[in-house]
Amino acid sequence: MSLRYALLGLLEDGPASGYTLTGRFDRSLRRFAWSAQQSHIYPELNRLATEGLIEVAEEGPRGRRTYALTDSGRTALRTWLLSEPKPHAVRDERMLRIMLISALDPPEARAQLEKHLSEALISLDELRTWAAAADADTTHPRGGLRYGRLALELGIHQNEATISWARWALTRLDETP
Known part of the structure; x- marks a missing residue:
């Protein structure tokens, strides 16, 4: 259900084609908030257009369509943003691995924690670059x-x-006998 609102939100920033929206998903939303494949995006764009929440703003070569948010779409997005989120089941494989890390020998646990640290440092640098831009x-x-x-x-x-x-x-791992 949230795919539609993700698309409405991305279109709130301005008209875009399905291809452009897929790229925006890949660059920003997929890693941190929501995952969607091109095969899911295009049918949802068609549904949103049928419902009048978006409209085709421009048609280009080879059937390329640029979609724009309608006033109804903007209202639907605002309504969703102001509503309470539905409870969701948590399925976080990283957290599960951390919770079970004591099943590893200390050198193996250290390697996993160091990998976690390294990934966070890389992600932090990337996010700071995006924020500066x-x-x-x-x-x-x-x-x-x-x-x-x-x-x-x-x-x-x-x-x-x-x-x-x-x-x-x-540090705690180093202090543990």
Whole structure:
């Protein structure tokens, strides 16, 4: 159900083709919030157009369509954003592995924690780069809120917390007989 709202949200930033939206998913939403394949995006765009939440703003060569958000789509997005999220089942394989890490020998556990730390450091650098690019773009009327700037900052803080935790966990592992 949230795929439709992800698409409406991405179109809120301006008209885009299905190809462009797929790229936006791959670059931003997929890693941190929502996963969608091209085979899911195009049918959902058709449903949204049928429901009047988006419209074809332009048709190009080879049937390429650029979609734009309608007023009804903007209203639907706002309604969804202001509603309470539905409870969801948690399925976080990384967290499960961390919870069960004591089943490993200390050198194996250390290697897993170091990998976790390394991934968080890489992700933090990437997010900071994206945040700097978003901050440098002054052409959008919402300024720093464009491209999910607030979500980027949340990701930055989460990675900083993960880095701090991983360093703490490595220290604890060293202190354990």
